Amino acid sequence: MVHFMFVPRVYPFIAIQLIYFVKAAVIQFKASTKKEDNLKKIVSYISKAAAKNATLCAFPEFMMFFTNSSQTSKQLASLAETINDTFVTTIAKAAKDNHIQVVGSFYEKSKKKDRVYDTSFVIDKSGKVISTYRKIHLYDALGFKESDKMISGSKIAKPVKTSIGKIGMMICYDLRFPEMSRSLAVAGSEVLIIPSAWVKGNMKEEHWITINKTRAIENGCYIIAPDQVGNIYCGRSLVVDPYGKILLDMKKKQGIGFVNIDLDIVKQTRKVLPLLKNRRTDVYPTLKA
Structure with a gap:
């Protein structure tokens, strides 16, 4: 949806301007261990987001199902699937039926025995998968070792055009690597x-908030970071604007x-704070070392 209005801005570089923005939806939920139950929730969330005139909705990592420590590789x-199997195709149908773009993730089958990719995808309003990204930084840190069950991707996906702007895809632990x-x-x-x-863990929420804000500020871009809540996860899904202001914290x-995503804010921020x-x-x- 497009909105036009005159409002004062809090930023030093904008006083009064005509604003063009689009609405994005961020989903925060607790995934169960049952794939089918989660899929029903996901389809319902897509419908609800579209009903509120969002043009894109973004889901957290591991939305397919929760993997507990006792589950073997x-x-x-x-339980993993290909991009053409039931999980993603059902979501693609929901995107088409509701005329909304969807960003989500799933456990993708790989050719390596007993290893899966942690893969995100972008689906357009027609239900077509227009981009996929396989997580390249596996969470082998702070007592965890994702590489025991997963295999890393080998390339960064190119940014893709969507209703809310040109988006780049990352997944969770990738946040800790500013090069990406x-x-x-x-x-x-x-x-x-x-x-x-x-x-969850010692200082983990502080890291989460600080890193998300930093990535937004240093790149002059919006950050949309949907997070899992419950189980072993901390929640606090965030949206941060290009100047570092937290627009959404789902606690x-x-x-x-x-x-509301306003690309003029990206342009203006990059103009007055031209870090790139x-x-x-x-x-x-x-x-050299």
């Missing part, structure tokens, strides 16, 4: 969407949050 692999978000921003991303399942509640332009890529490689 073989068991996980047996910077690469996506340089490639043209105006919004970074980061499906996540951020594990610990399951449900849908809505935000002011980089010294001619100098950085000269530093």
Whole structure:
């Protein structure tokens, strides 16, 4: 939906302007271990987001099902699917039926025995999968080792055009590696969407909030970070604007949050705080260990 209005801005570089924005929906929920139950919830959320005139809805990592520590790599692999199987095709049909774009994730089968990809996807309003991204940074840290059950992707997906702007895809632990978000921003991303399942722990929520804000500020882009809540995850799904303002914090509640994405804010922020332009890529490689 397109809205036009005159309002004062809090930013120093905008006083009064005509605003063009589109609505995005962020889904935060607790995934169960049952794929079919989660899929029903996902389809319902898509319908509800569309009913509120959102043009895109974004879901968290591991939305397919919760994998507990006792589940073996073989068991996980047996439940994984391809992009053309029931899980994604059902979501694609819901996107088409509701005329809304969907960003989500699933456990994707791989050729490596007893290993799966952690894969995100973008579906357009016609129900077509227009982009996929396989998580490249596996969470082998702080007592976890995703590589025991997963295999990492080998490339960053190119930014793709959507109703809310040109989006770049990352997944959860990728947030901790600034090279990736910077690469996506340089490639043209105006919004970074980061499906996540951020594990609870000492200082983990502080890390989550700080890193999401930092990635937005340093790249002059929106961050949309839907997170799992419950089980071992901390919730706090976030949307941060290009100047570092938190527009949405879903705390610990399951449900849908809505935000307005205004690409003029991306343009204006990058104009007055030209971090991408002011980089010294001619100098950085000269530093050697």
